[in-house]
Amino acid sequence: MSGRDDDERWRSIVDNYGERARLDDDGSVAPPYVEEPEQLEQPTPFQEHDHVPEPDPDMEEREAASEAEDRFVPPPPAPLPRTTPLRLAAWTGVLGAPLAMLVLAVLGLGPPTWLVLTICFAFVTGFVYLISTMGREPRDPWDDGAVV
Numbered sequence: 001m002s003g004r005d006d007d008e009r010w011r012s013i014v015d016n017y018g019e020r021a022r023l024d025d026d027g028s029v030a031p032p033y034v035e036e037p038e039q040l041e042q043p044t045p046f047q048e049h050d051h052v053p054e055p056d057p058d059m060e061e062r063e064a065a066s067e068a069e070d071r072f073v074p075p076p077p078a079p080l081p082r083t084t085p086l087r088l089a090a091w092t093g094v095l096g097a098p099l100a101m102l103v104l105a106v107l108g109l110g111p112p113t114w115l116v117l118t119i120c121f122a123f124v125t126g127f128v129y130l131i132s133t134m135g136r137e138p139r140d141p142w143d144d145g146a147v148v
Contacts, residue, residue, distance in 0.1 A: 086129070093126030 083091075097119045104111050 087133070090126035090129040093122035094130060097123035097126070 100119050101116075
């Protein structure tokens with residue numbers, strides 16, 4: 001294929017492509033005629049509107065009624081579980097003993113030896129009780145604690 005054949009083919013494609021341009025009397029190409037749709041009068045944002053809708057007097061009642069119907073009221077929560085007095089005393093010893101020692105240290109008080117021994121005994125006893133009453137079997141690895 002020669003360059004001349006290519007030029008002729010391109011010229012043929014261009015000559016036969018799409019609509020033909022209309023030529024004016026002076027030989028210039030006129031733009032294709034496009035029908036314009038009817039222009040509807042649309043109010044601009046700055047124009048005054050003649051029609052203002054009347055407020056519906058029953059609308060507020062209907063909205064209040066639908067809100068009352070659609071409102072979810074959850075059931076009352078289950079009561080908090082009660083612990084045994086022995087377990088409560090153990091937790092008090094485990095958490096209260098270090099707190100009591102911290103307060104005594106911050107205040108700079110020198111407590112008697114019997115008080116320090118009692119606080120240490122409360123901590124150790126509470127810790128041992130809580131560890132000994134733990135469940136023996138391992139927890140299910142797929143249990144995330146959710147209750148349905």
